[in-house]
Amino acid sequence: MTIPSRRYAGHTRNGSVLSELILRTFRVHGALLAAGDRLAHPLGLTAARWQVLGSVAGLAQPAPVAHVAREMGLTRQSVQRIADQLVADALLEYQDNPHHKRAPLVVMTARGRRVFAGMTERQVPWANDLARGVPGRDLEVAIDVLRRVEERLVSG
Amino acid sequence: MTIPSRRYAGHTRNGSVLSELILRTFRVHGALLAAGDRLAHPLGLTAARWQVLGSVAGLAQPAPVAHVAREMGLTRQSVQRIADQLVADALLEYQDNPHHKRAPLVVMTARGRRVFAGMTERQVPWANDLARGVPGRDLEVAIDVLRRVEERLVSG
DNA sequence: ACCCATATGACAGTATGCTGTCAATAGAGT
DNA sequence: ACTCTATTGACAGCATACTGTCATATGGGT
Secondary structure (H helix, E strand, O other), X not given: OOOOOOOOOOOOHHHHHHHHHHHHHHHHHHHHHHHHHHHHHHHOOOHHHHHHHHHHHOOOOOEOHHHHHHHHXXXXXXXXXXXXXXXXXXXXXXXOOOOOOOOOEEEXXXXXXXXXXXXXXXXXXXXXHHHOOOOHHHHHHHHHHHHHHHHHHHXX | OOOOOOOOOOOOHHHHHHHHHHHHHHHHHHHHHHHHHHHHHHHOOOHHHHHHHHHHHOOOOOEOHHHHHHHHOOOHHHHHHHHHHHHHOOOEEEEXXXXXXXXXXXXXXXXXXXXXXXXXXXXXXXXXXXXXXOOHHHHHHHHXXXXXXXXXXXHO
16 A cells, blocks of 8 residues: 655655655544544544543643643634533533633543543553554654644644 | 643553654644645645545546545545545546446546646645755654554554 | 355435634733 | 733534445356
């Protein structure tokens, strides 16, 4: 299974390789989404709900939905929709925000913490297995490249 | 803008770093989609239509939609929908498949080739600029890591 | 010839993300 | 106090990809 090269006249060497990286990123994203859904399904979650739950779990302080969205690199609206569903499922709840009447703070419920802990139990061996044999240094390089690319995309 | 670490007890070092890579991949995917739409919009395309157009352009032989979908790592249905739109816009066309009555072959029209060439003209300097200053070796490593991850995800 | 697994397209429904727009809120500057 | 801007949530609409299901077509094995 190879990807068409996407190397056109005018591409620098780096520009050409970056174009390949882009196509690969799209494919991996799709595969990750599917894998995440498989992993989350037994606990009644989807990949998207799990991601939002995880972002809230990782908050140092309770924050409004828009803040969580920024952290995830998504729009307010997308995260709001998922957060509302998680609140309906009693995995998250909204708390009054003393600093802003219309922007309640999102926090985990006890049930949310339990479910998320269950997800983590499933994710840990899965991630360990997926990463086995890949040089840690290469993983670090890949993260760094993606971070740089994202930074340029968002700023420019 | 940092991402919560996602390093849990039980994660191997690699498993932990891989989890970071996953989150980063999601963010970059979103940023790439937005950038692709910006790039494609002046020529009346979306990122998705451009990708399908490019996949067809890269075919060694005319092929059915399902074949293009496999190549892209997407479902038949998703690509079928986009391909139908591109045919309606006269950028692609369906040819009778002598080997299968119900599975026509997708091919570029002259107009499709012109538009895709125009997209390439726009993409080349954009990609060169995005890749500038990133070590080519790091880009290669990132591609290789993602390819390995995708392979494991799809096969397992 | 027949049967069955596979491939393909068609159709319906769902999940996720986006943009655009509006009103309410908060905070900074005057 | 007043105004201006940024932030936030609410609501509507759209684009993209998914799953599930069906009918049709192909090709291999019997």
